[in-house]
Amino acid sequence: MTDETRPAREGSTAEVAPPREPAGGDVFADLYQVERPVITRRERLMSVTGLVTSALVAVMALLPSAYAIGGPGPTYDTLQNDEAGALVSISGAETFEPSGELRLTTVSVQDGGSQIMTMGSVLRGYLSEGQYTTPRELVFGTTEEEAEQQQEQSRQQWVTSQEAATVSALEALGTEVPAVLEVAEVAPESDAFGVLEKDDILLAVDGEGLDGFSDLTAAVESGTIGQVLTVTIERDGSQQDVDFSLVDNGFGEPMMGVYIDPEFDLPIDVEVAIDSVGGPSAGLMFTLAIMDLLTEEDELNGAAVAGTGTMNSTGDVGAIGGIDLKMIGAERDGADWFLAPVANCAEVVGHIPEGLSVVAVEDIDDAYDAIVAIGAGQTASLPTCEAVAG
Known part of the structure; x- marks a missing residue:
């Protein structure tokens, strides 16, 4: 060669x-x-530059992140009564065996600042339709003290929501709950500012005694903006009458502009066997569970209904957060129906999981009527969020 x-x-x-x-x-x-x-x-x-960028992305994917990651949390059947015991127990009144399920829904939040949750996890959560990401200080605070304060606030909201649910359930069933109506704060825009004082106890409006919070609500709702009320109060152990006008609540409706801290005299005791849930958003489902247990009627007839919403002592259903994730959790755990606050309907539309039917509710009467209709199979006229939001 x-x-x-x-x-x-x-x-x-x-x-x-x-x-x-x-x-x-x-x-x-x-x-x-x-x-x-x-x-x-x-x-x-x-x-x-490409090598450096790739290296940085790889490192960031392994580093703890400064975000919290939320997703569908567990659901709890408030009518559950098995070998572990009842989730909601009532003493002081006759109760009846329920059927079906009333599931409260939750959002599970993981701390993205831990060694387990990394930036890679955050990016996956951000891109996922079944999760959300948010700066962790908005959930857990920036210090350990703030985190403890937020946890305590959540626990207090949980306890308060249970009391409000009990009051709302009893009054929806026709039992008025006596209460001491104590002034907690007077809004500066109220005509009662400088007239009522903190710790004043409201006894009567225009000569009509106030036996419970619903009496005060009725007196205000039956009035008109600018109407002068004569309110009998107890201050420092003595009674006196004071006058002030109802003001506009911003929606063309009358209000006193006074924050009341009612001390209810409940005729029954309600115990809830959940210690891993916080916040006020389970109020609606607790109220329905109490009503179901206290009534002989089989409202659900075996139906599986989930839902969410705050509940005040006058029976109003309030908006909550994370409803899209809660619907996912409800469908995952076998619910066929979901009760959503009217105020959340805009967030519901377009995010309803396949196989789940959503009913829009504004107060406890709407919600109770809905579960009765669902149990009877008469659901054609139930209001949907699509109709409300549209």
């Missing part, structure tokens, strides 16, 4: 020399006698 150049193979445009030992430099160039490519500064910079 000689060193002279041989003809290229058919289909080739290059000439190939016999192999020889590399003389240093690029083995590929020495073997095949091709010209070494010239790498420009721009190309070198882009290559280095």
